[in-house]
Amino acid sequence: MRDFPHGDLPVDGLLRRAARRHPEGVAVRTTTRTLRFAELDAYTDRIAGWLGGTAGAGPGTRVGVAHVLAPEFAAAYHGVIRAGATVVLINPLTAQEGLRHVLAAGRVEIALVPSATAPLITAIRHELPSLRAVVVTDTPDGAVPDGTVPLHAALDQARPWQAGPPPDPGAVACVQFTTGTTGAPKGVLLTHRNLVANARQTALAHGLSADSVTLNHLPLYHVMHLNSALYAGACQVLCQDPDPMVSLTAAADAGATHYYGLPARLHALAADERLARGIPRGLRLSAVLSGGAALRPQAARTLRQRLRVPVIQGYGMAELSPLTHCQRPDRYRPGTVGTVVADTECRLVDLTTGRPVQPWSTGEVQIRGPQLMAGYLDEGQPDRIDADGWFATGDVGYADDEGNLRLVDRLTDVFTYDNEIVSPSRVEQILADDPRVADCVVADWPDPEHGALVWAGIVLHPGAGAHPHTPAAAPRHVGILDVLDAVTERANERLSPFERIRVTEAIDAVPRTRTGKTERRAVRQRLKTRAAP
Template identity: 65%
Template structure:
């Protein structure tokens, strides 16, 4: 493996270095304004000074920061770290129960959040004794919930620069909670070293440099995209509008080189009839080099459609919160539909047998294990992590295989696969077959508990409007099932099918499989 090096600096040093290198260059662009690296650095300084004043400069004080798709998050995230405090990432899309868990588990004492989140926190304050201040980041008119204050008011009278802090690179920089798809969300402890290493790994894997312009068409501001762009000195364009055609127009208008989107949104974009009718230049043509996707599997048919219509590779990546998060990425020149690519620089990957735990060779299915400098320090509140072995290998819980070129192909989650007559069934594979049927708008597959066979394949289908024929819907479901079963092995055959209005999903767009399994188990038991 080639030697991999990354800056030996704290996370906020990424912003400081970009500001020193190109103070007037555009760091973040929104529909309202463009912010230079120097301006963003100055805003981070003010927030850092504020945090120091209200925590007494206590190292490691935990501050909740909502990762809204706005420049205020970039300034808040780096400002908190510059103060010597620890960022607790707050997903503004989670509900009241999720917020209660995040703030209670982390002990965050200050929150930098939008007004909608502040309203919920105001209700929860009696149950969160550690939380003494809620700062609203999107209240220019100063109208905020009771007991909260707007950001511009909070910064009145605050020094322009904080007191210098010497950061321990192995200290926790960020607490990021998992999505909770397999249980109660856990707080992942990421050190400065983890985050900076993965920023460099991502910049290299995505081929970012100072001439790159990235469009983030995401519901949240992901730290991976923020810090990899800062490491490379790239411009970030934030597009919160959910309309995929709007995001492509933004990409074309800003000269974007990289377009980041979630699979759920890219699936909708590929199916949007307006896409094919739009001129190539307005579809993000010009400088665009790649569409990049991660978080969950991107269907092959959607990737093919987007590649044909946009004229650029549609690149899939892989990772998770515990790995800061990126570990694998396809390369545009070595693109193969369905793979998630080779490990990013400085990362090792192996597969282990699901029964024996011993490493397996190429093309053999096993659990994915990863090690590298981006591997978390552990989980919040846990002294040891059972998922990290004595040699530093992290068990991801994903099942896959590696090909002759070292590219990783994912089969499914270990928690999601099940057995029918001792044969392993991959819900993702069955979903992939169902998704090719033009009558299916969305689908989800899970195991229906069965005493005789172990698990029966259950499929929930969201039908396209033209396929939903009212009283004949059962005939349509039977036809879709029969067509899919012709392409599936006998043990993969769909035994139970039902129509759904929508596939339940997590705030990050992944199917809520744990909830679905619980519901199926309850129904099977009754």
């Protein structure tokens, strides 16, 4: 594999380089603040000076930083790395038990968190022997919880930053915990080389340049968006209002070229009646980009029609810094996550033999590239990287002749019916095409004869019984069971015999994570318990 540019650049060097090239360019903007690249770089120096001086942080020190959607995260993230310490990313939306796990497993010594998160940490501080300081990054009323320090007061004690020797590109710069949908979150070790490589890969795949303006309509700040924008010298606008139409107005006002959103929010935007009435004047987006979970096809189609721009999906995971695949506006293939990003290889291997398969054949997705993690924080985690550097993602899919990847399922989610592999996601896609279905989840119902039966939990649209697809012979206002039977029958006509739905149930909502991923493990556990008698 060929080398890539800036392979020896440290992560905070992305900011330093942007500040040198575009000192007066806007780096980060909110409704109340604007930081130019030179100002963000100076702010980062102050944080690095405090950490490396008064706080005594340096190589080997783990500093937790909550990735709130605010300029403070951008400065704190790069400030920790510039001080020679390691960032441990903290999700500020996590409940107390999740915070305990991340802080303890990450051996965090200093935590930089918002005022809403600080009390949750101070309440369990006695259980965290490594933690010696909690710093509050926002102080809206000037007060902070007992036992914490406001960031502005800490920075008043900062010494001028004195740069030391550059870090080894292979040194760990960041610990990012996985989402934990299949067990306790795992700490992923990401090096300077991993993160800088993926910043370049993402900027190229998304078409970012110094003329780009990105609108981040996200609940949290993601390092992929931060670092790729810094690599390109692009402006980032942080929209903290969850209202989808407010975000479009903000994009129009800012002259945004790229709109980043999570599937859950994009689903809400597609369903918003205000969008059907028209888009904000002056909106000039070149693309809407989605990641973190699958965007429903109907939502993608609606957004593409209303906004008249490509709706792009990508693929990746924490272990891969995270991006590996991305659709391209000029090579758009609906239903896929696109082709690999620069300097990245992808192969699919047979689920039984482990041998590479041909295009259009289903297999486990394996990735090799410079963005691949150094390993896990817990050395006891199973090794998912083989001797040739291939990382086993645990995802199942297939690729076309051009390399566009279509994901089918998680390896842990597929199950067998009479020795035939059933993909829950494929069955869900068929169900979702029925206009009467608002949402759905498919899992395996344990069965001693066949191994498992296909179970479907379906959220019906209000008034689904009066839909044209309901059988003509049915009464005008049919019951829920009649509608479920009709929906199931329509889906089964398009499914192979082993994929057909055998158990159907009406549910109020599909359990999902904050990013929109189906919590299938919890669903399967409930089904297992119910089927046991």
